[in-house]
Amino acid sequence: MLGELNSRQIEFVLHSLIIGRIGCHADGKTYVVPITYAYDGKYIYGHTTEGLKINMMRKNPMVCFQVDVMENMSNWRSVIAWGKYEELKTREERQEGVKILRDSVMPVMTGDTTIKNSMRDSHQKSNEAMVGVVYRIELKDKTGRYEKM
Template identity: 50%
Template sequence: MLGELNNAQIEGLLKSQILGRIGCHANDTTLIVPVNYFYDGAYIWAHSREGLKIKMMRENPNVCFEVEEIENMANWQSVIAWGEYEEIKDEVERNNAMQKLIKQLLPLLVSETAIPSHGLGTMKLAIVYRIRLTKKVGRFEKQ
């Protein structure tokens, strides 16, 4: 059975996952990339090093975010949300967001080699940002 997720299910899926995908568009180019994140009920929080994704979101802050949970091809949930990129400049807010990201990801870091090379160990190099979600839709299939 195919269906639509209600608001509580959408919120639950966004809060339960740690890997999503950001879609951004600038200068006639569209980019979709995976990101580690946490969701606080209003914002998707993430970090990155300087690169194409950050450059594109600075140029066009209107982005799309997608997350899913797949048990198998007949049992899955997916949320697509739209929002606006906001770079965090305040040092206290940046540090708080990075600590929440680390806390969320820590159970998945099974060895020193599993630590991402793009900012968790080098907070000064990380660009911390959030996406203020303005619209969310969700779908599911359940057999």
């Protein structure tokens, strides 16, 4: 059975995942790239280094965001949202964005290497995170689909 997710189900999917894909378009080129993210009910938060994705979103801040949960080919949920990219530039905004990301991602880190590297020095890691680009995407429109057998 194919169907549409309601708004509550869409919010659940967005809140429950930490890997999604951003679709951006600039200069006649479309680029889709996976990201680690946190969702606070209004914004998708991300952190990255300078590169193609950031350059494109600076030129055209209107982006698409997609996540999916795939149990198998007959049991899946997918959410697509459209929104506007915004770079967090002040120290306070950047710290808040990093905090939201860390609070969402840390509970699901399970690998020995990941945990050791992340927990080694929390203060140092926060400072390192401040080096890159911290951003958020305000989600304005959302839709979701599912298949369940």
